Amino acid sequence: MIRKVIRLQKEEGIIPEGSSLLIAFSGGVDSVVLVDVILELKDFFRLKRIALAHFNHMIRDEAFRDEWFCKRFAKERGLEIFTGREDVRSRAREEKRNLEETARDLRYAFLRRTKEEQNFDLIATAHHLSDLVETTLIWMVRGAGIEGLLGFDPKEGDVVRPLYRVSKEEITEYAKAKGLRWVEDKTNYDLRFFRNRIRHRVVPVLKEVNRNLEETFFRMRRILKDEDEILRSMAERVLVEARVEGGCLTAEVVRKAPVAIQRRVIREWSGVRNLSKIDQIRCLLFRGGEVILGNGLKAVRKGPLLCLKKFS
Amino acid sequence: MIRKVIRLQKEEGIIPEGSSLLIAFSGGVDSVVLVDVILELKDFFRLKRIALAHFNHMIRDEAFRDEWFCKRFAKERGLEIFTGREDVRSRAREEKRNLEETARDLRYAFLRRTKEEQNFDLIATAHHLSDLVETTLIWMVRGAGIEGLLGFDPKEGDVVRPLYRVSKEEITEYAKAKGLRWVEDKTNYDLRFFRNRIRHRVVPVLKEVNRNLEETFFRMRRILKDEDEILRSMAERVLVEARVEGGCLTAEVVRKAPVAIQRRVIREWSGVRNLSKIDQIRCLLFRGGEVILGNGLKAVRKGPLLCLKKFS
Numbered sequence: 023m024i025r026k027v028i029r030l031q032k033e034e035g036i037i038p039e040g041s042s043l044l045i046a047f048s049g050g051v052d053s054v055v056l057v058d059v060i061l062e063l064k065d066f067f068r069l070k071r072i073a074l075a076h077f078n079h080m081i082r083d084e085a086f087r088d089e090w091f092c093k094r095f096a097k098e099r100g101l102e103i104f105t106g107r108e109d110v111r112s113r114a115r116e117e118k119r120n121l122e123e124t125a126r127d128l129r130y131a132f133l134r135r136t137k138e139e140q141n142f143d144l145i146a147t148a149h150h151l152s153d154l155v156e157t158t159l160i161w162m163v164r165g166a167g168i169e170g171l172l173g174f175d176p177k178e179g180d181v182v183r184p185l186y187r188v189s190k191e192e193i194t195e196y197a198k199a200k201g202l203r204w205v206e207d208k209t210n211y212d213l214r215f216f217r218n219r220i221r222h223r224v225v226p227v228l229k230e231v232n233r234n235l236e237e238t239f240f241r242m243r244r245i246l247k248d249e250d251e252i253l254r255s256m257a258e259r260v261l262v263e264a265r266v267e268g269g270c271l272t273a274e275v276v277r278k279a280p281v282a283i284q285r286r287v288i289r290e291w292s293g294v295r296n297l298s299k300i301d302q303i304r305c306l307l308f309r310g311g312e313v314i315l316g317n318g319l320k321a322v323r324k325g326p327l328l329c330l331k332k333f334s
Numbered sequence: 335m336i337r338k339v340i341r342l343q344k345e346e347g348i349i350p351e352g353s354s355l356l357i358a359f360s361g362g363v364d365s366v367v368l369v370d371v372i373l374e375l376k377d378f379f380r381l382k383r384i385a386l387a388h389f390n391h392m393i394r395d396e397a398f399r400d401e402w403f404c405k406r407f408a409k410e411r412g413l414e415i416f417t418g419r420e421d422v423r424s425r426a427r428e429e430k431r432n433l434e435e436t437a438r439d440l441r442y443a444f445l446r447r448t449k450e451e452q453n454f455d456l457i458a459t460a461h462h463l464s465d466l467v468e469t470t471l472i473w474m475v476r477g478a479g480i481e482g483l484l485g486f487d488p489k490e491g492d493v494v495r496p497l498y499r500v501s502k503e504e505i506t507e508y509a510k511a512k513g514l515r516w517v518e519d520k521t522n523y524d525l526r527f528f529r530n531r532i533r534h535r536v537v538p539v540l541k542e543v544n545r546n547l548e549e550t551f552f553r554m555r556r557i558l559k560d561e562d563e564i565l566r567s568m569a570e571r572v573l574v575e576a577r578v579e580g581g582c583l584t585a586e587v588v589r590k591a592p593v594a595i596q597r598r599v600i601r602e603w604s605g606v607r608n609l610s611k612i613d614q615i616r617c618l619l620f621r622g623g624e625v626i627l628g629n630g631l632k633a634v635r636k637g638p639l640l641c642l643k644k645f646s
Contacts, residue, residue: 162554164543164544165544165553165554171483220539223535224536224539231475231476231528232475232476242477242609245594248594249594251592251594252565252568252592252594253564280560282564283564285557285560297557298553
C-alpha cells in the first residue's frame with residue numbers, strides 16, 4: 023500500500039516538497055491510515071508541518087466520542103489538532119437543504135478556514151480508489167456526461183488525496199496489520215444511504231467478475247480524463263471566439279462547432295448541468311425563443327446573439 | 335411503447351422504406367414483442383417482406399420445445415420462418431472457446447447466411463434499453479474506454495434494433511396487455527451468468543435511486559457518442575497522416591498528437607484493445623524497443639517508424 027502512495031507522488035507530484043499539510047481527520051479507518059502513512063513517509067514527502075483537523079457534525083450520538091478519540095489520537099502521535107463543531111442537522115433544516123450536502127459544505131468551510139488561519143499549504147483527505155469507484159457509479163446512475171464519470175482527481179486546487187490509488191481492502195489490511203485503532207462511522211442518511219447501497223450491494227457483485235475493479239476504474243478514468251481534456255480545450259476555444267461584450271454568445275460561431283462541443287460550450291457558459299435543459303438551450307442556436315433556467319435566469323435568443331437574462 | 339419505436343424510426347430512420355426484414359426470433363418475450371410491434375407498424379415501416387429466423391443452440395433441454403413454439407408462432411401469424419440448429423456446447427468444447435461467445439458467433443453466422451441466401455436487406459434484433467444499460471455496466475466493469483461505455487447502436491451495419499428506446503418493463507407490460515405468449519429462457523452460463531447478476535442484483539439497486547435509469551443511460555450515451563465521434567475523427571486524421579507504405583506509422587506524427595489521440599491511433603492501427611498494452615506500445619513512440627501483442631504479432635520501433643511484425 024505504501025508503495026502505491028509513493029508511486030502516486032512520484033508520478034503526479036501532488037505534494038510539493040516543503041509543504042505544510044492539514045489532514046482532514048474523522049477518526050475513521052481511512053483517515054487513521056492516511057495519518058499513519060504520512061507519518062511513515064514524512065522524510066519521503068519532506069513536509070514542513072503536519073496537523074489534523076476534525077469537524078464534529080453533531081449528527082450522531084457518537085459524534086462527541088469520535089471527537090474525543092481524535093484528540094487522544096493526535097496527542098498519542100504528538101500532532102497538533104484543530105477541531106470545529108456545528109449542529110449540521112439544524113442548519114440543514116433551517117436552510118431546507120440536503121443533510122449530506124450541508125455536512126460536506128460546512129466541513130469544507132471549516133477545513134478551508136483552519137487552513138487559511140493557520141497558514142497551511144494543502145488539505146489532505148483520505149479519499150481512496152474504492153471511493154472513486156463508488157462516486158463514478160453514483161454519477162453514472164444520476165446521469166452525467168463524461169465529467170461525472172471522472173469522479174475526483176488526486177489533486178484539486180488545495181485538496182490532495184494521497185490514498186488515491188489505494189483500495190479500501192488495502193487500507194483495512196494495513197490498519198489491521200499495524201494494529202491501528204479507529205472509530206466506525208455508522209451514519210446512514212440521504213446520499214450516504216445510496217453510497218452505502220452501492221458499497222454493500224453493488225460493488226461486491228461487480229467484484230465477483232472483476233477482482234481488480236478498482237484498478238480497472240482507475241485505468242478507464244485516466245483515458246476518459248485525457249479525452250475530456252481535448253474536448254474541454256476545444257470547447258474553451260469556441261467559447262472565447264463566440265463570447266461578445268455583455269456575456270452573450272454569437273450563435274453562428276457556436277453553431278459551426280460539432281454538437282458535442284456545442285453542448286460543452288453551453289454548459290460552460292450557462293452553468294446548466296441538466297442534459298435535456300442543455301439541449302433545449304442548444305436549440306436556441308438555430309431558432310428564436312427562450313428557455314427558463316431556474317435560479318431566476320433565462321436564456322434568450324436575440325438576433326444573432328444568445329444571452330442570459332434575469333427574469334421576474 | 336409503440337410511440338418510442340415510431341420516434342426512434344423518425345429520428346434515426348433505421349429501416350429504409352421498402353426494406354425486407356429478417357427478424358431474429360428466440361421465442362422469448364423480447365422477440366415476441368418485437369414481431370408483434372413490427373406487424374402493428376407494418377404500414378408505418380412500409381416493409382416489403384418480413385420473416386423470422388430461429389436458431390436452436392441445442393444447449394438446454396427446452397431448446398426443441400422453443401423451436402417448436404417459434405414455428406407455431408410463425409404459422410399463427412402467417413409468417414415465413416427459417417430455422418437452424420447447431421450443437422453449440424460441443425462446438426465450444428472442440429474449439430476450447432467460451433460458450434456464450436460461441437453461441438453468439440454461430441447464431442449471427444446463421445442469421446447472416448439466411449439473410450444472404452434469402453435476399454433480405456436487414457436483420458432486426460430485439461435488443462432494448464435495459465440490455466443497453468446491462469451491456470454498458472458489463473463493459474465498464476470489464477474495463478473499456480469510451481467505446482465500451484457506448485454499448486451498441488440502434489443500427490450497426492445490417493443489424494437494426496427497433497426496440498432500442500424501450501425498457502424491459504415496457505416490453506413485459508406490452509406483452510401482458512396484449513395477452514401475448516412466449517417461452518422463458520432460463521439459461522445461466524458464462525457471460526450470461528454475469529449478465530443475470532447485473533440484471534437481478536445490480537440494476538434493481540440502481541433503480542431504487544433513479545427510476546428512470548434506462549432513460550438516463552440513453553441520454554448519457556448520446557452525449558458520449560457525439561464526443562466519441564469528434565475524438566474518432568481526430569484520430570483518423572492523425573492515422574492517415576502518419577501511415578506510410580507497408581502499414582508502418584511515422585512515430586513523430588503520432589507523438590505530436592495529444593496522449594488521448596495517441597492511444598486511439600494505436601488502437602485503431604494495431605487492433606489491440608487492452609489498455610495497458612496500448613500504453614506499452616505508446617512508449618515506443620518515444621524510445622526504441624518492441625512489444626509482443628499476442629496472435630503472433632509484435633510492435634517494433636524501427637528508426638523513425640513504428641511497425642507491426644510477425645514473429646515466431
